[in-house]
Amino acid sequence: MKKLFLVFCFFLVVLGHKRSRQIKKFVEFDSSQSAWSSSWSSEEDRRPRKPQKPKxxxxxxxxxxxxxxxxxxxxxxxxxxxxxxxxSQQDAQNACTSLGAILTGFQNNNERMTVAQKALEMTTGAGRTVAGLWLGAISASGSSQWTDGQTTGIEGFKWGVGEPDSNNWPANPACIQQFIISPNFVAGAEDFASWKTYFANGDLDRYQCGSQAYPRMRLYACGKKGV
Known part of the structure; x- marks a missing residue:
């Protein structure tokens, strides 16, 4: 009986030793895998990432x-x-066409004044205080409309004093330009002092489509859909 008990104890010791070795191997393997995984993650983190394309x-x-x-x-x-x-207005349209665009209208007051402010910076940068900016718009028989096929409504119309006028301009319908005028405007040799009375920066003016045009400095605004 004593011999059987000793054999049983020996069996338990051997079995425990084997299980201990198996656990140790598992821990070592798992530790190795973890280190390998960590190394791989570090390599990925160091790779340059492509900039995400704006949505x-x-x-x-x-x-x-x-x-x-x-x-x-x-x-x-x-x-x-x-x-x-x-x-001329047609010259401006041709320039826009070459850019895959069209002379634009203004959807709202924000567009109108944002363009006016940027255009004024360009005007004063050229040493001038007044310019005329061609738009994609026409005016005839008391009715005015945008011609770019995209601008809608009338919120973007803000006329100068007495505009749209009833002058019989050479083209029918007449075109529309935006007055770009500095608060510091002083009439030069080819300017009219009355512009300061009738127009604030960004106001619209019913005008002829051809040239020679007033104001003498000419600008234009092209529009197209975002891509």
């Missing part, structure tokens, strides 16, 4: 971006460096 339509560099009910609308203020008035 939704965006405008090209240099274009103003606006949110409209029908999506993102981009506007570029063009400066043909014309200071003598020889730049």
């Amino acid at each position: 939704g339509p965006r405008c090209d560099a240099g274009w103003l971006q606006f949110e409209r009910p029908n999506g993102v609308w981009c506007i570029l203020i063009g400066n043909p460096n014309v200071l003598n008035g020889w730049y």
Whole structure:
């Protein structure tokens, strides 16, 4: 009986030793796996990450971006460096077409004044205090409308005093320009002092479509959908 008890004890000792070795191997394997996994994660963290592409339509560099009910609308203020008035509305439209755009209208007051402020910076930067900016709009028989096929409503219309006028301009319908005028405007040799009375910066003016145009410095605003 004593021998059986000793054999049983020996069996338990051997079994316990084997289980201890198995547990040790498992721990070593698990530790190795953990270290390998940690090393792999560190390698991934050091890899340069590609910049995420912005979600939704965006405008090209240099274009103003606006949110409209029908999506993102981009506007570029063009400066043909014309200071003598020889730049018609059609010339401006051709310039926009070459950019895959069209002469734009203003959906709201924010668009109108944002363009006016940026255009004024360009005007004063050229040493001038007044300019005319061609828009995609026409006016005839007391009715005015945007012509870019995207701008809607009348919120973007804000006329100068006495505008839209009833002058019989050469083209029918007449075109519309935006007056870009500095608070420090002083009439020069080819300017009219009355502009300061009738127009604030950003006001609209019913005007002829051709050239030679007043004010002599000419600008334009192109528009296109964001991509």
